[in-house]
Structures are given as structure tokens and as C-alpha cells.
Amino acid sequence: MENIYDVVIIGAGPAGLSAGLYSARGKMSTLILEKSKTGGQIATTEEVANYPGSIEHASGPSLVARMVDQCKEFGATIEKDTIKEVKLDEKIKVLVGEKNTYKARSVIVAPGASPRLLDVPGEKEMTGKGVSYCATCDADFFTDFEVFVIGGGDSAVEEAIFLTRFARKVTIVHRRDELKAAKSIQEKAFKNSKIDFMWNTTIQEIKGEGLVEGVVFKNLQTGETQEYMANEEDGTFGIFVFVGYIPQTQIFKGILDMDEAGYFITDDNMKTNIPGVFAAGDCRVKSLRQVVTAVSDGAIASVQAEKYIENNFHE
Amino acid sequence: MIAVDKETFEAEVLNADGYVLVDFWSDGCEPCKALMPDVEELEKQFGNQIKFVKLNTTQARRLAIKEKVLGLPTISIYKDGNKIDEVTKEEATRDNIEAMIKKHV
Numbered sequence: 355m356e357n358i359y360d361v362v363i364i365g366a367g368p369a370g371l372s373a374g375l376y377s378a379r380g381k382m383s384t385l386i387l388e389k390s391k392t393g394g395q396i397a398t399t400e401e402v403a404n405y406p407g408s409i410e411h412a413s414g415p416s417l418v419a420r421m422v423d424q425c426k427e428f429g430a431t432i433e434k435d436t437i438k439e440v441k442l443d444e445k446i447k448v449l450v451g452e453k454n455t456y457k458a459r460s461v462i463v464a465p466g467a468s469p470r471l472l473d474v475p476g477e478k479e480m481t482g483k484g485v486s487y488c489a490t491c492d493a494d495f496f497t498d499f500e501v502f503v504i505g506g507g508d509s510a511v512e513e514a515i516f517l518t519r520f521a522r523k524v525t526i527v528h529r530r531d532e533l534k535a536a537k538s539i540q541e542k543a544f545k546n547s548k549i550d551f552m553w554n555t556t557i558q559e560i561k562g563e564g565l566v567e568g569v570v571f572k573n574l575q576t577g578e579t580q581e582y583m584a585n586e587e588d589g590t591f592g593i594f595v596f597v598g599y600i601p602q603t604q605i606f607k608g609i610l611d612m613d614e615a616g617y618f619i620t621d622d623n624m625k626t627n628i629p630g631v632f633a634a635g636d637c638r639v640k641s642l643r644q645v646v647t648a649v650s651d652g653a654i655a656s657v658q659a660e661k662y663i664e665n666n667f668h669e
Numbered sequence: 670m671i672a673v674d675k676e677t678f679e680a681e682v683l684n685a686d687g688y689v690l691v692d693f694w695s696d697g698c699e700p701c702k703a704l705m706p707d708v709e710e711l712e713k714q715f716g717n718q719i720k721f722v723k724l725n726t727t728q729a730r731r732l733a734i735k736e737k738v739l740g741l742p743t744i745s746i747y748k749d750g751n752k753i754d755e756v757t758k759e760e761a762t763r764d765n766i767e768a769m770i771k772k773h774v
């Protein structure tokens with residue numbers, strides 16, 4: 355007999371893992387599908403200081419590892435697969451992955467978001483060659499090198515602080531004349547003697563052959579451009595980009611309602627336009643995209659999924 | 670997969686005849702650790718045509734930079750000691766690595 359899960363969850367970030375924990379604990383057969391690393395975006399950051407209860411040794415990977423353990427403890431299964439296509443209009447929903455096809459009575463969509471690109475010449479070619487979107491992945495290459503961090507939000511400033519443990523100098527390049535990050539994070543950055551700022555500035559082009567060797571900055575107030583070349587001895591430097599995120603919702607276009615930017619539109623109960631399909635986490639239209647709101651969404655979605663199954667599948 | 674380091678990289682990769690696939694990873698790189706089981710599966714499939722090795726760049730930073738690897742995960746294919754192809758970051762998925770292998774062998 356083919357296996358039909360009560361709940362299949364797309365994405366094993368905080369939202370998906372929280373949904374998985376609640377679903378499995380509610381005795382629903384639960385499968386979580388993840389295309390990459392478990393933990394989603396938060397598994398790439400060194401410090402998560404603002405999630406209630408995580409204060410010491412609160413690294414992203416360790417927080418996520420505890421979530422995964424808890425999820426499995428209650429009987430959820432996590433499998434590695436990339437969902438490429440979804441068929442959600444029948445009562446039994448079908449998810450087509452790279453490796454397998456899955457069937458479910460209800461689906462919780464928690465695909466999160468991925469970093470927004472600068473969209474300038476040279477960026478694509480230089481990704482992995484000095485341009486990075488993941489500080490914990492690549493910071494140690496830049497031990498004693500120079501690094502530019504692009505952006506002014508929480509992620510940009512926090513990752514800049516993290517990078518000072520490795521780089522000899524970190525310059526935050528921001529298109530406005532003040533940071534958007536939380537005040538407490540800003541204060542830490544302003545106090546850090548390794549951090550410099552370039553205000554009202556964007557990147558126009560990234561240059562290099564094989565490795566990043568130069569960058570062209572543009573001052574948005576004066577319109578002037580300025581080329582920066584790598585220190586001769588170093589030969590290269592780092593450009594870490596944290597200029598926002600885009601929801602990973604492309605495969606749901608035309609199926610689930612979303613806003614212009616691609617964020618799912620749901621009600622307070624995480625319901626999408628299709629009965630039995632719920633959305634949770636950063637992929638949703640909301641005012642705060644953090645772990646604390648992602649796990650909350652996941653919990654609500656799974657309780658709603660349970661109700662939906664009770665009402666629609668049990669006599 | 671054979672674990673190589675900055676001492677053995679030259680012999681195992683740069684002086685090797687034929688095809689060598691190198692999985693560049695590091696201790697801090699969670700996406701690398703998530704990808705590695707996929708690379709190990711591919712080794713089962715293609716291991717008789719390509720030698721699979723992995724390099725932890727935490728202890729081999731200069732070497733990685735010399736090989737023009739400055740971001741992880743990166744999966745490179747060498748032929749007779751020369752790098753001929755590579756996928757990195759978001760592009761470094763199981764499907765893309767398999768396609769890259771099939772392009773060459």
C-alpha cells in the first residue's frame with residue numbers, strides 16, 4: 355500500500371522543524387523534506403542572541419541541532435530532497451521531488467528565503483571567489499585580509515561583527531547615511547575598532563580574474579565612482595552581501611496566492627487559498643522575519659493541519 | 670572519499686593522472702556538511718572513473734586560495750592536475766555535480 359502522510363512539510367528551517375515537532379507530537383505521520391542543510395538560514399549564523407532561551411552558546415547550528423533532535427524524538431522523519439513541482443488541487447496532495455514523489459493529506463509550505471543578490475556585473479562570476487552570502491561558510495578564508503560587508507540591516511551588521519574575528523579590517527558599505535539594524539547591534543559595531551563605514555555608497559561592479567581583485571563603489575550623493583583594488587600582498591579581499599532576501603516560492607506561482615514580491619498571503623491561521631495547505635515562516639507576508647516568528651507560524655500551521663485532517667478525513 | 674590536506678594535495682590531486690573530484694569544505698560550513706553525503710553517493714556511482722577526495726580548507730587556507738577557491742561549498746574536477754570544471758555555493762547541488770561529472774567522463 356502506498357504511503358500517504360498526514361503532513362508533509364517543505365523546508366527544514368525553524369518554521370518547518372517547529373511544524374514537524376508539533377505534528378509528530380500530535381501523532382500525525384509527519385515527513386519533512388529539505389533540499390540542503392537542515393536548519394535553513396539560521397544554520398549559517400554564529401550567534402542567535404534574540405531567540406528567547408538561547409543566550410549562551412546560542413549559535414545557529416546548535417539551536418537547529420536541538421530542534422532537529424526534538425523533532426525526531428517525537429517521530430518526525432526528515433529526508434533530503436528538493437521539491438520541484440506540487441499538485442495541490444486534489445484531496446490527496448502530491449509533491450514531486452528530485453528523488454521521489456510524496457503524497458499527503460495536508461501540506462505545510464516553509465521554504466523560507468534566500469539572499470538577494472546585488473545584481474551588478476561580476477557578482478555571479480565572483481561568487482565563491484571572494485563574493486559571499488554566508489559568513490560562517492567563508493569567513494576563515496579572509497583571516498588577516500580585508501572585507502567589505504554590503505548592507506545595513508541586522509544580518510549585515512551582525513555578520514560584520516562576526517567577521518572581525520577573522521579579517522584585519524571590515525568596512526560596512528551602506529546605501530543610506532544610517533544603519534537599519536537594531537540599536538544594540540549598531541552600538542556593538544560602532545564600538546568595534548576593526549569596523550569602518552562607507553555611507554551613501556553602493557557597489558557598481560566587481561572585478562577580478564579567478565578571484566576578486568577590485569570593486570567599483572558609487573557614492574549616491576555625489577554620483578562619484580571610486581575603484582578599490584586589493585592590497586598587493588593579499589591579492590584579494592572579501593565582499594559579503596546582506597542586502598535582503600527573496601522568498602523561495604517560485605514553484606508555487608499561480609498555485610498559492612502571493613504578493614508582488616512573492617511572499618505567500620495567508621490568514622492568521624497560516625491558511626493559504628487551498629484548503630489543507632498552510633504556509634509558515636519567512637515565506638509569508640509578515641512584519642518580522644525571525645526565528646521566533648518562524649517557529650510560531652510552524653506551530654500554528656500544524657495545529658490547523660491537524661484540525662483540517664480531523665474534519666476532512668475522519669468519519 | 671580520501672581526505673587530503675595541504676601536504677598530500679599535490680600528490681593526490683595536482684600530480685595525479687586522470688580525473689580527480691575535490692570536495693572543498695570546512696568545519697564552519699553547514700551547507701558543506703549537508704552536501705557531503707550526496708557527494709559520497711556520487712562516489713559510489715562514479716568512483717571507478719573519477720577519484721573522489723575532500724579537503725578541509727580550515728587547515729589549508731592558503732592552498733585553497735591558490736586553487737582559487739574562496740567560497741564554500743565548492744566541488745572541482747581536475748584532469749591530469751589541472752582544474753577543468755567547478756560548481757560552487759547555490760550551484761553546488763547533487764544534480765549539478767552529477768551533470769558536471771557526466772560532462773567529462
Ligand SMILES: Cc1cc2nc3c(=O)[nH]c(=O)nc-3n(C[C@H](O)[C@H](O)[C@H](O)COP(=O)(O)OP(=O)(O)OC[C@H]3O[C@@H](n4cnc5c(N)ncnc54)[C@H](O)[C@@H]3O)c2cc1C
Binds near residue numbers: 364387395396466644
Ligand atoms: C545571516 C543571518 C543571520 C540571522 N540572524 C538571526 C538572529 O540572530 N535571530 C533571528 O531570530 N533570526 C535571524 N535570522 C533570520 C532567520 O534565520 C529566519 O527568520 C529563519 O531562518 C526563517 O525560518 P524559515 O524556516 O521560515 O526559513 P529558512 O530558514 O529559510 O528555511 C527554509 C528551508 O526550506 C528549504 N527549502 C526551500 N525550498 C525548498 C524546496 N523546494 N524543497 C525542499 N526544501 C526547500 C531551504 O533549503 C531551507 O532550509 C538571520 C538570518 C540570516 C541569513
